[in-house]
Amino acid sequence: MDRGRSKDDEATGRPTLKTLAFMTGLGVTTVSRALKDAPEIGAETRRRVQLVAKQIGYRPNRAGVRLRTGKTNVISLVLNTEHEIMSFVSDIIYGVSEVIADTPYHLIVTPYSRSQDPLDPIRYLVETGSADGVIISRTQPNDPRARYMLERGIPFATHGRTDMGLIHPYHDFDNYAFAAEAVRHLAGIGRRRLALLAPPVELTYYRHTLNGFTDALSEVGASEIPFNTVSIDHSIEQIRMRTAQVMRRDVRPDGFISSAAAATLAIVAGIEDAGLKLGRDVDVVSKQSSELLHLFRRELLVVNENFRLAGAELARSVLGWIGGAAPGTLQSLSVPSKVQAYRHPN
Amino acid sequence: MDRGRSKDDEATGRPTLKTLAFMTGLGVTTVSRALKDAPEIGAETRRRVQLVAKQIGYRPNRAGVRLRTGKTNVISLVLNTEHEIMSFVSDIIYGVSEVIADTPYHLIVTPYSRSQDPLDPIRYLVETGSADGVIISRTQPNDPRARYMLERGIPFATHGRTDMGLIHPYHDFDNYAFAAEAVRHLAGIGRRRLALLAPPVELTYYRHTLNGFTDALSEVGASEIPFNTVSIDHSIEQIRMRTAQVMRRDVRPDGFISSAAAATLAIVAGIEDAGLKLGRDVDVVSKQSSELLHLFRRELLVVNENFRLAGAELARSVLGWIGGAAPGTLQSLSVPSKVQAYRHPN
DNA sequence: CCTATATACTGAAACGTTACAGATTGTCAC
DNA sequence: GTGACAATCTGTAACGTTTCAGTATATAGG
Numbered sequence: 001m002d003r004g005r006s007k008d009d010e011a012t013g014r015p016t017l018k019t020l021a022f023m024t025g026l027g028v029t030t031v032s033r034a035l036k037d038a039p040e041i042g043a044e045t046r047r048r049v050q051l052v053a054k055q056i057g058y059r060p061n062r063a064g065v066r067l068r069t070g071k072t073n074v075i076s077l078v079l080n081t082e083h084e085i086m087s088f089v090s091d092i093i094y095g096v097s098e099v100i101a102d103t104p105y106h107l108i109v110t111p112y113s114r115s116q117d118p119l120d121p122i123r124y125l126v127e128t129g130s131a132d133g134v135i136i137s138r139t140q141p142n143d144p145r146a147r148y149m150l151e152r153g154i155p156f157a158t159h160g161r162t163d164m165g166l167i168h169p170y171h172d173f174d175n176y177a178f179a180a181e182a183v184r185h186l187a188g189i190g191r192r193r194l195a196l197l198a199p200p201v202e203l204t205y206y207r208h209t210l211n212g213f214t215d216a217l218s219e220v221g222a223s224e225i226p227f228n229t230v231s232i233d234h235s236i237e238q239i240r241m242r243t244a245q246v247m248r249r250d251v252r253p254d255g256f257i258s259s260a261a262a263a264t265l266a267i268v269a270g271i272e273d274a275g276l277k278l279g280r281d282v283d284v285v286s287k288q289s290s291e292l293l294h295l296f297r298r299e300l301l302v303v304n305e306n307f308r309l310a311g312a313e314l315a316r317s318v319l320g321w322i323g324g325a326a327p328g329t330l331q332s333l334s335v336p337s338k339v340q341a342y343r344h345p346n
Numbered sequence: 347m348d349r350g351r352s353k354d355d356e357a358t359g360r361p362t363l364k365t366l367a368f369m370t371g372l373g374v375t376t377v378s379r380a381l382k383d384a385p386e387i388g389a390e391t392r393r394r395v396q397l398v399a400k401q402i403g404y405r406p407n408r409a410g411v412r413l414r415t416g417k418t419n420v421i422s423l424v425l426n427t428e429h430e431i432m433s434f435v436s437d438i439i440y441g442v443s444e445v446i447a448d449t450p451y452h453l454i455v456t457p458y459s460r461s462q463d464p465l466d467p468i469r470y471l472v473e474t475g476s477a478d479g480v481i482i483s484r485t486q487p488n489d490p491r492a493r494y495m496l497e498r499g500i501p502f503a504t505h506g507r508t509d510m511g512l513i514h515p516y517h518d519f520d521n522y523a524f525a526a527e528a529v530r531h532l533a534g535i536g537r538r539r540l541a542l543l544a545p546p547v548e549l550t551y552y553r554h555t556l557n558g559f560t561d562a563l564s565e566v567g568a569s570e571i572p573f574n575t576v577s578i579d580h581s582i583e584q585i586r587m588r589t590a591q592v593m594r595r596d597v598r599p600d601g602f603i604s605s606a607a608a609a610t611l612a613i614v615a616g617i618e619d620a621g622l623k624l625g626r627d628v629d630v631v632s633k634q635s636s637e638l639l640h641l642f643r644r645e646l647l648v649v650n651e652n653f654r655l656a657g658a659e660l661a662r663s664v665l666g667w668i669g670g671a672a673p674g675t676l677q678s679l680s681v682p683s684k685v686q687a688y689r690h691p692n
Numbered sequence: 693c694c695t696a697t698a699t700a701c702t703g704a705a706a707c708g709t710t711a712c713a714g715a716t717t718g719t720c721a722c
Numbered sequence: 723g724t725g726a727c728a729a730t731c732t733g734t735a736a737c738g739t740t741t742c743a744g745t746a747t748a749t750a751g752g
Contacts, residue, residue: 014473016738027702032740042700059474063418064738066409067707074454081440089436094427097457106476108454111443127360128405130452236637265641291582295611296642362708373732378710388730410708413737 015058023052035060060104073104075318076131078121078145080138082114088289088307092159095311096135103319105132119144126152133318135159139170141204155321157314157330160204169317169330173305175205175259178336179212180219182257182285185301185339187220191255191283195227195246197239197267199259206231209259225253232260239263243270247282258286261293268297285339298342309334361404369398381406419450421664422477424467424491426484428460434635434653438505441657442481449665451478465490472498479664481505485516487550501667503660503676506550515663515676519651521551521605524682525558526565528603528631531647531685533566537601537629541573541592543585543613545605552577555605571599578606585609589616593628604632607639614643631685644688655680 021028026049034041034049035058041049052058066072077096079089096107108131112121118138122145125131132155136145139160149156150166157169179196186194196213199206217224230242246252247270256271258264264286271282278284279299286293288302317330367374372395380387380395381404398404412418423442425435442453454477458467464484468491471477478501482491485506492514495502503515525542532540542559545552563570576588592598593616602617604610610632614624622628625645632639632646635653639646663676 014475017740018738028738029703029740030701033701036740040700045700057473061413061738062474062476063409063412064707065740067407067413067709067737068739068741070707072409079439081443089439093425093435093439093455094457097427097455101457106454106456108452109439109443110452111440111447127403128408129360130408236641240641262636262638265638269641290608292608292611295582295586295615363710364708374708375710375733376731379731382710386730391730407708410737411710413707413739414709414711416737 014061015056016061019056020049020053020058023056024049070129072130072132074106074108074131075100075133075135075315076108076110076125077135078110078112078125078137080114080118081111088305091289091307092137092311092314095308095313096315097311098308099312099315099319105319119148122148126154133157133322135314135318139204140202141207143204155318157317157321159310159314161208163204163207167328169314169321169327171310171313171317171332171334172205173310173334174336175199175208176212176215178287178303178305179209179257180216181212181336181339182301182303183213183216183222184220185285186255186257186283187216187222189283192222193225193251193253194222194255194257195225195253197227197256197258197260197263198231200231200233213257222255225251227253227256232258232263234263236262236266239266240270240273243267244273245270247271247274247276252282254282256282256284256286258284261286261288261290264288264293264300265296268300294342301339301341303339304337306334360407361402362407365402366395366399366404369402370395416475418476418478420452420454420477421446421479421481421661422454422456422471423481424456424458424471424483426460426464427457434651437635437653438483438657438660441654441659442661443657444654445658445661445665451665465494468494472500479503479668481660481664485550486548487553489550501664503663503667505656505660507554509550509553513674515660515667515673517656517659517663517678517680518551519656519680520682521545521554522558522561524633524649524651525555525603526562527558527682527685528647528649529559529562529568530566531631532601532603532629533562533568535629538568539571539597539599540568540601540603541571541599543573543602543604543606543609544577546577546579559603568601571597573599573602578604578609580609582608582612585612586616586619589613590619591616593617593620593622598628600628602628602630602632604630607632607634607636610634610639610646611642614646640688647685647687649685650683652680 017028017031020031024031030041031049034046035053037046062073077093100107110121110125112118125134134149134154134156136156137159139158139162141163143162146158146162146166146168147164150168157171159171161170161172183194194217198209225246227246230239243266256267258267264284267284268278271278276282278297283301285301285303287305289305289307293300293302313332320330321327363374363377366377370377376387377395380392381399383392408419423439446453456467456471458464468480471480480495480500480502482502483505485504485508487509489508492504492508492512493510496512496514503517505517507516507518529540540563544555571592573592576585589612602613604613610630613630617624617628624630624643630646632648633651634648635651639648659678666676667673
């Protein structure tokens with residue numbers, strides 16, 4: 001039985017199970033089991049091993065574990081490099097980081113571009129076994145990525161829901177409630193002809209938003225001014241131009257609902273291009289992820305969406321699934337705040 | 347000699363060197379060398395192996411490589427979860443992704459919070475050998491992280507320069523030129539009493555910005571109104587309040603230079619809180635990373651900083667260093683665009 | 693005293709890769 | 723025909739971990 005530390009150990013300085021085995025006078029197997037509280041290890045031995053491990057700062061070698069067990073201790077966040085430009089992305093990342101901070105998990109960011117099949121990065125991750133869990137966004141009602149991962153049995157969570165009759169973890173913002181509340185608020189201040197700047201049609205929350213919008217419209221008896229030639233994915237310039245166009249018509253909106261803060265800047269610019277005034281001729285309710293819109297125009301009405309929270313929830317869900325929880329119990333919906341008008345600081 | 351595919355091979359379906367060895371009738375060693383164009387492999391054998399590998403979609407097992415060689419094929423981007431809030435972060439990530447997309451590298455995001463020693467995450471990465479290269483931001487003149495990594499010989503690149511007489515790769519925006527140009531522009535439109543909203547003092551580019559500011563001030567014969575009780579790291583509310591205060595004084599700035607777009611919103615709010623008007627009573631030159639400031643107020647004067655480019659340059663630098671290039675050749679400085687006034691989109 | 697059983701530990705093998713130290717050919721010079 | 727040498731190929735070991743199939747010791751039952 002050879003329990004010596006090899007030359008290499010001394011060189012890298014990094015302690016391994018072998019080092020611990022040598023120091024404690026035990027075998028590597030025993031040390032390995034002692035560290036993970038296996039039942040067949042004596043209580044004192046267990047304590048002794050764990051003490052020594054803590055003292056010398058032992059950390060399991062990720063490559064060793066991964067090679068042996070297939071466990072990567074990696075969560076992958078899959079991002080579209082082009083759409084996700086208005087950078088709530090960083091908030092999601094921070095939210096995820098927060099949650100995995102005191103776990104052995106690392107966060108890897110897997111990008112894909114517009115030109116690619118969104119399934120490509122997922123396939124890569126699954127085929128190469130590069131992650132224990134995956135987080136995706138831009139979720140669609142019938143999402144091939146979710147279907148694919150369900151088939152392969154790899155844990156994931158989606159930012160946004162699907163609508164395929166399949167159960168999986170998700171976190172979503174209640175966009176139905178957002179749109180409905182926005183309509184009610186606008187109606188409450190006398191607005192009657194409302195336009196919706198919606199998410200792109202292919203995403204699930206397009207429907208949610210639209211349903212909330214139309215349901216509340218009929219509830220309050222207001223009418224819709226069609227504004228569906230643009231979505232929040234369009235460029236600032238396009239949204240601005242289309243807004244100006246619609247505002248120059250005889251029958252024009254007196255209220256807008258915008259699903260994204262950046263787009264709201266463009267809507268307001270368009271309104272002003274048409275010579276009209278925010279708060280007088282028209283009101284705008286917008287989602288925002290940071291508190292900046294009110295600095296932009298005080299007349300704006302805002303609803304906050306917390307992406308950091310979303311990131312944290314998504315991470316919790318994936319970890320939960322990896323940990324064996326039932327996917328159906330790992331779903332959460334974030335309730336929108338009330339529509340907020342500007343209030344001067346103190 | 348046993349060249350059979352094991353049960354496990356069949357189960358996971360993922361081809362390994364052993365699979366390739368079996369298919370080609372060669373030994374694993376030969377296959378391994380053939381794939382990396384080793385010289386002692388016959389030309390035909392090499393082609394044959396590579397053909398088969400391509401056909402069956404062989405991908406080296408990362409854990410195997412990492413365990414054997416220590417090479418992780420990972421670049422780590424180290425981020426502060428609190429300061430880096432105004433999310434040019436996503437742009438940097440996209441820039442990095444872009445560059446490493448067709449390399450075997452993965453990007454992992456390593457966060458740290460304000461409370462922690464910034465050296466902590468770096469130590470972790472180095473001690474656990476979790477990455478082949480590191481990218482850090484919030485660089486300081488005397489940066490312990492850069493020093494530490496230089497000592498350990500781990501390749502890295504800094505966003506921003508250091509000033510320790512040590513050579514390492516960096517990418518930086520020329521903030522000296524930015525501040526100087528901003529002063530000249532303001533002087534050119536008749537502004538004489540300028541205030542600077544600077545980066546936090548501990549960061550290297552604070553000095554760069556300040557030097558550009560003061561040098562150009564004396565060059566054009568304008569004067570400084572002290573505004574150093576806040577920095578761009580302060581909260582929106584604090585900046586706004588301090589701006590309002592200084593604008594209510596008898597001798598008040600007629601020009602601002604702002605190092606960050608979010609802070610600029612606060613400055614403008616403060617100006618308006620004091621009952622003054624942008625473009626008439628005071629002009630503001632601001633850096634921005636997306637084209638949104640002009641939607642906010644047309645009177646703003648902007649200079650663009652491209653963080654996506656920064657991310658790409660940083661990635662290129664780290665990869666270059668890993669690839670053996672001299673650190674001194676992997677430094678780049680991004681030249682600011684001219685100060686831009688608003689132009690209506692035709 | 694012997695056997696059965698539980699307790700506490702152990703070495704060997706394997707995950708997929710690469711480095712090392714050969715081994716097997718064939719060719720050429722003499 | 724022999725030795726030297728280059729050109730190709732090869733098995734073994736090792737990286738650090740966990741799992742499998744044990745082994746040794748003590749305790750208890752009869």
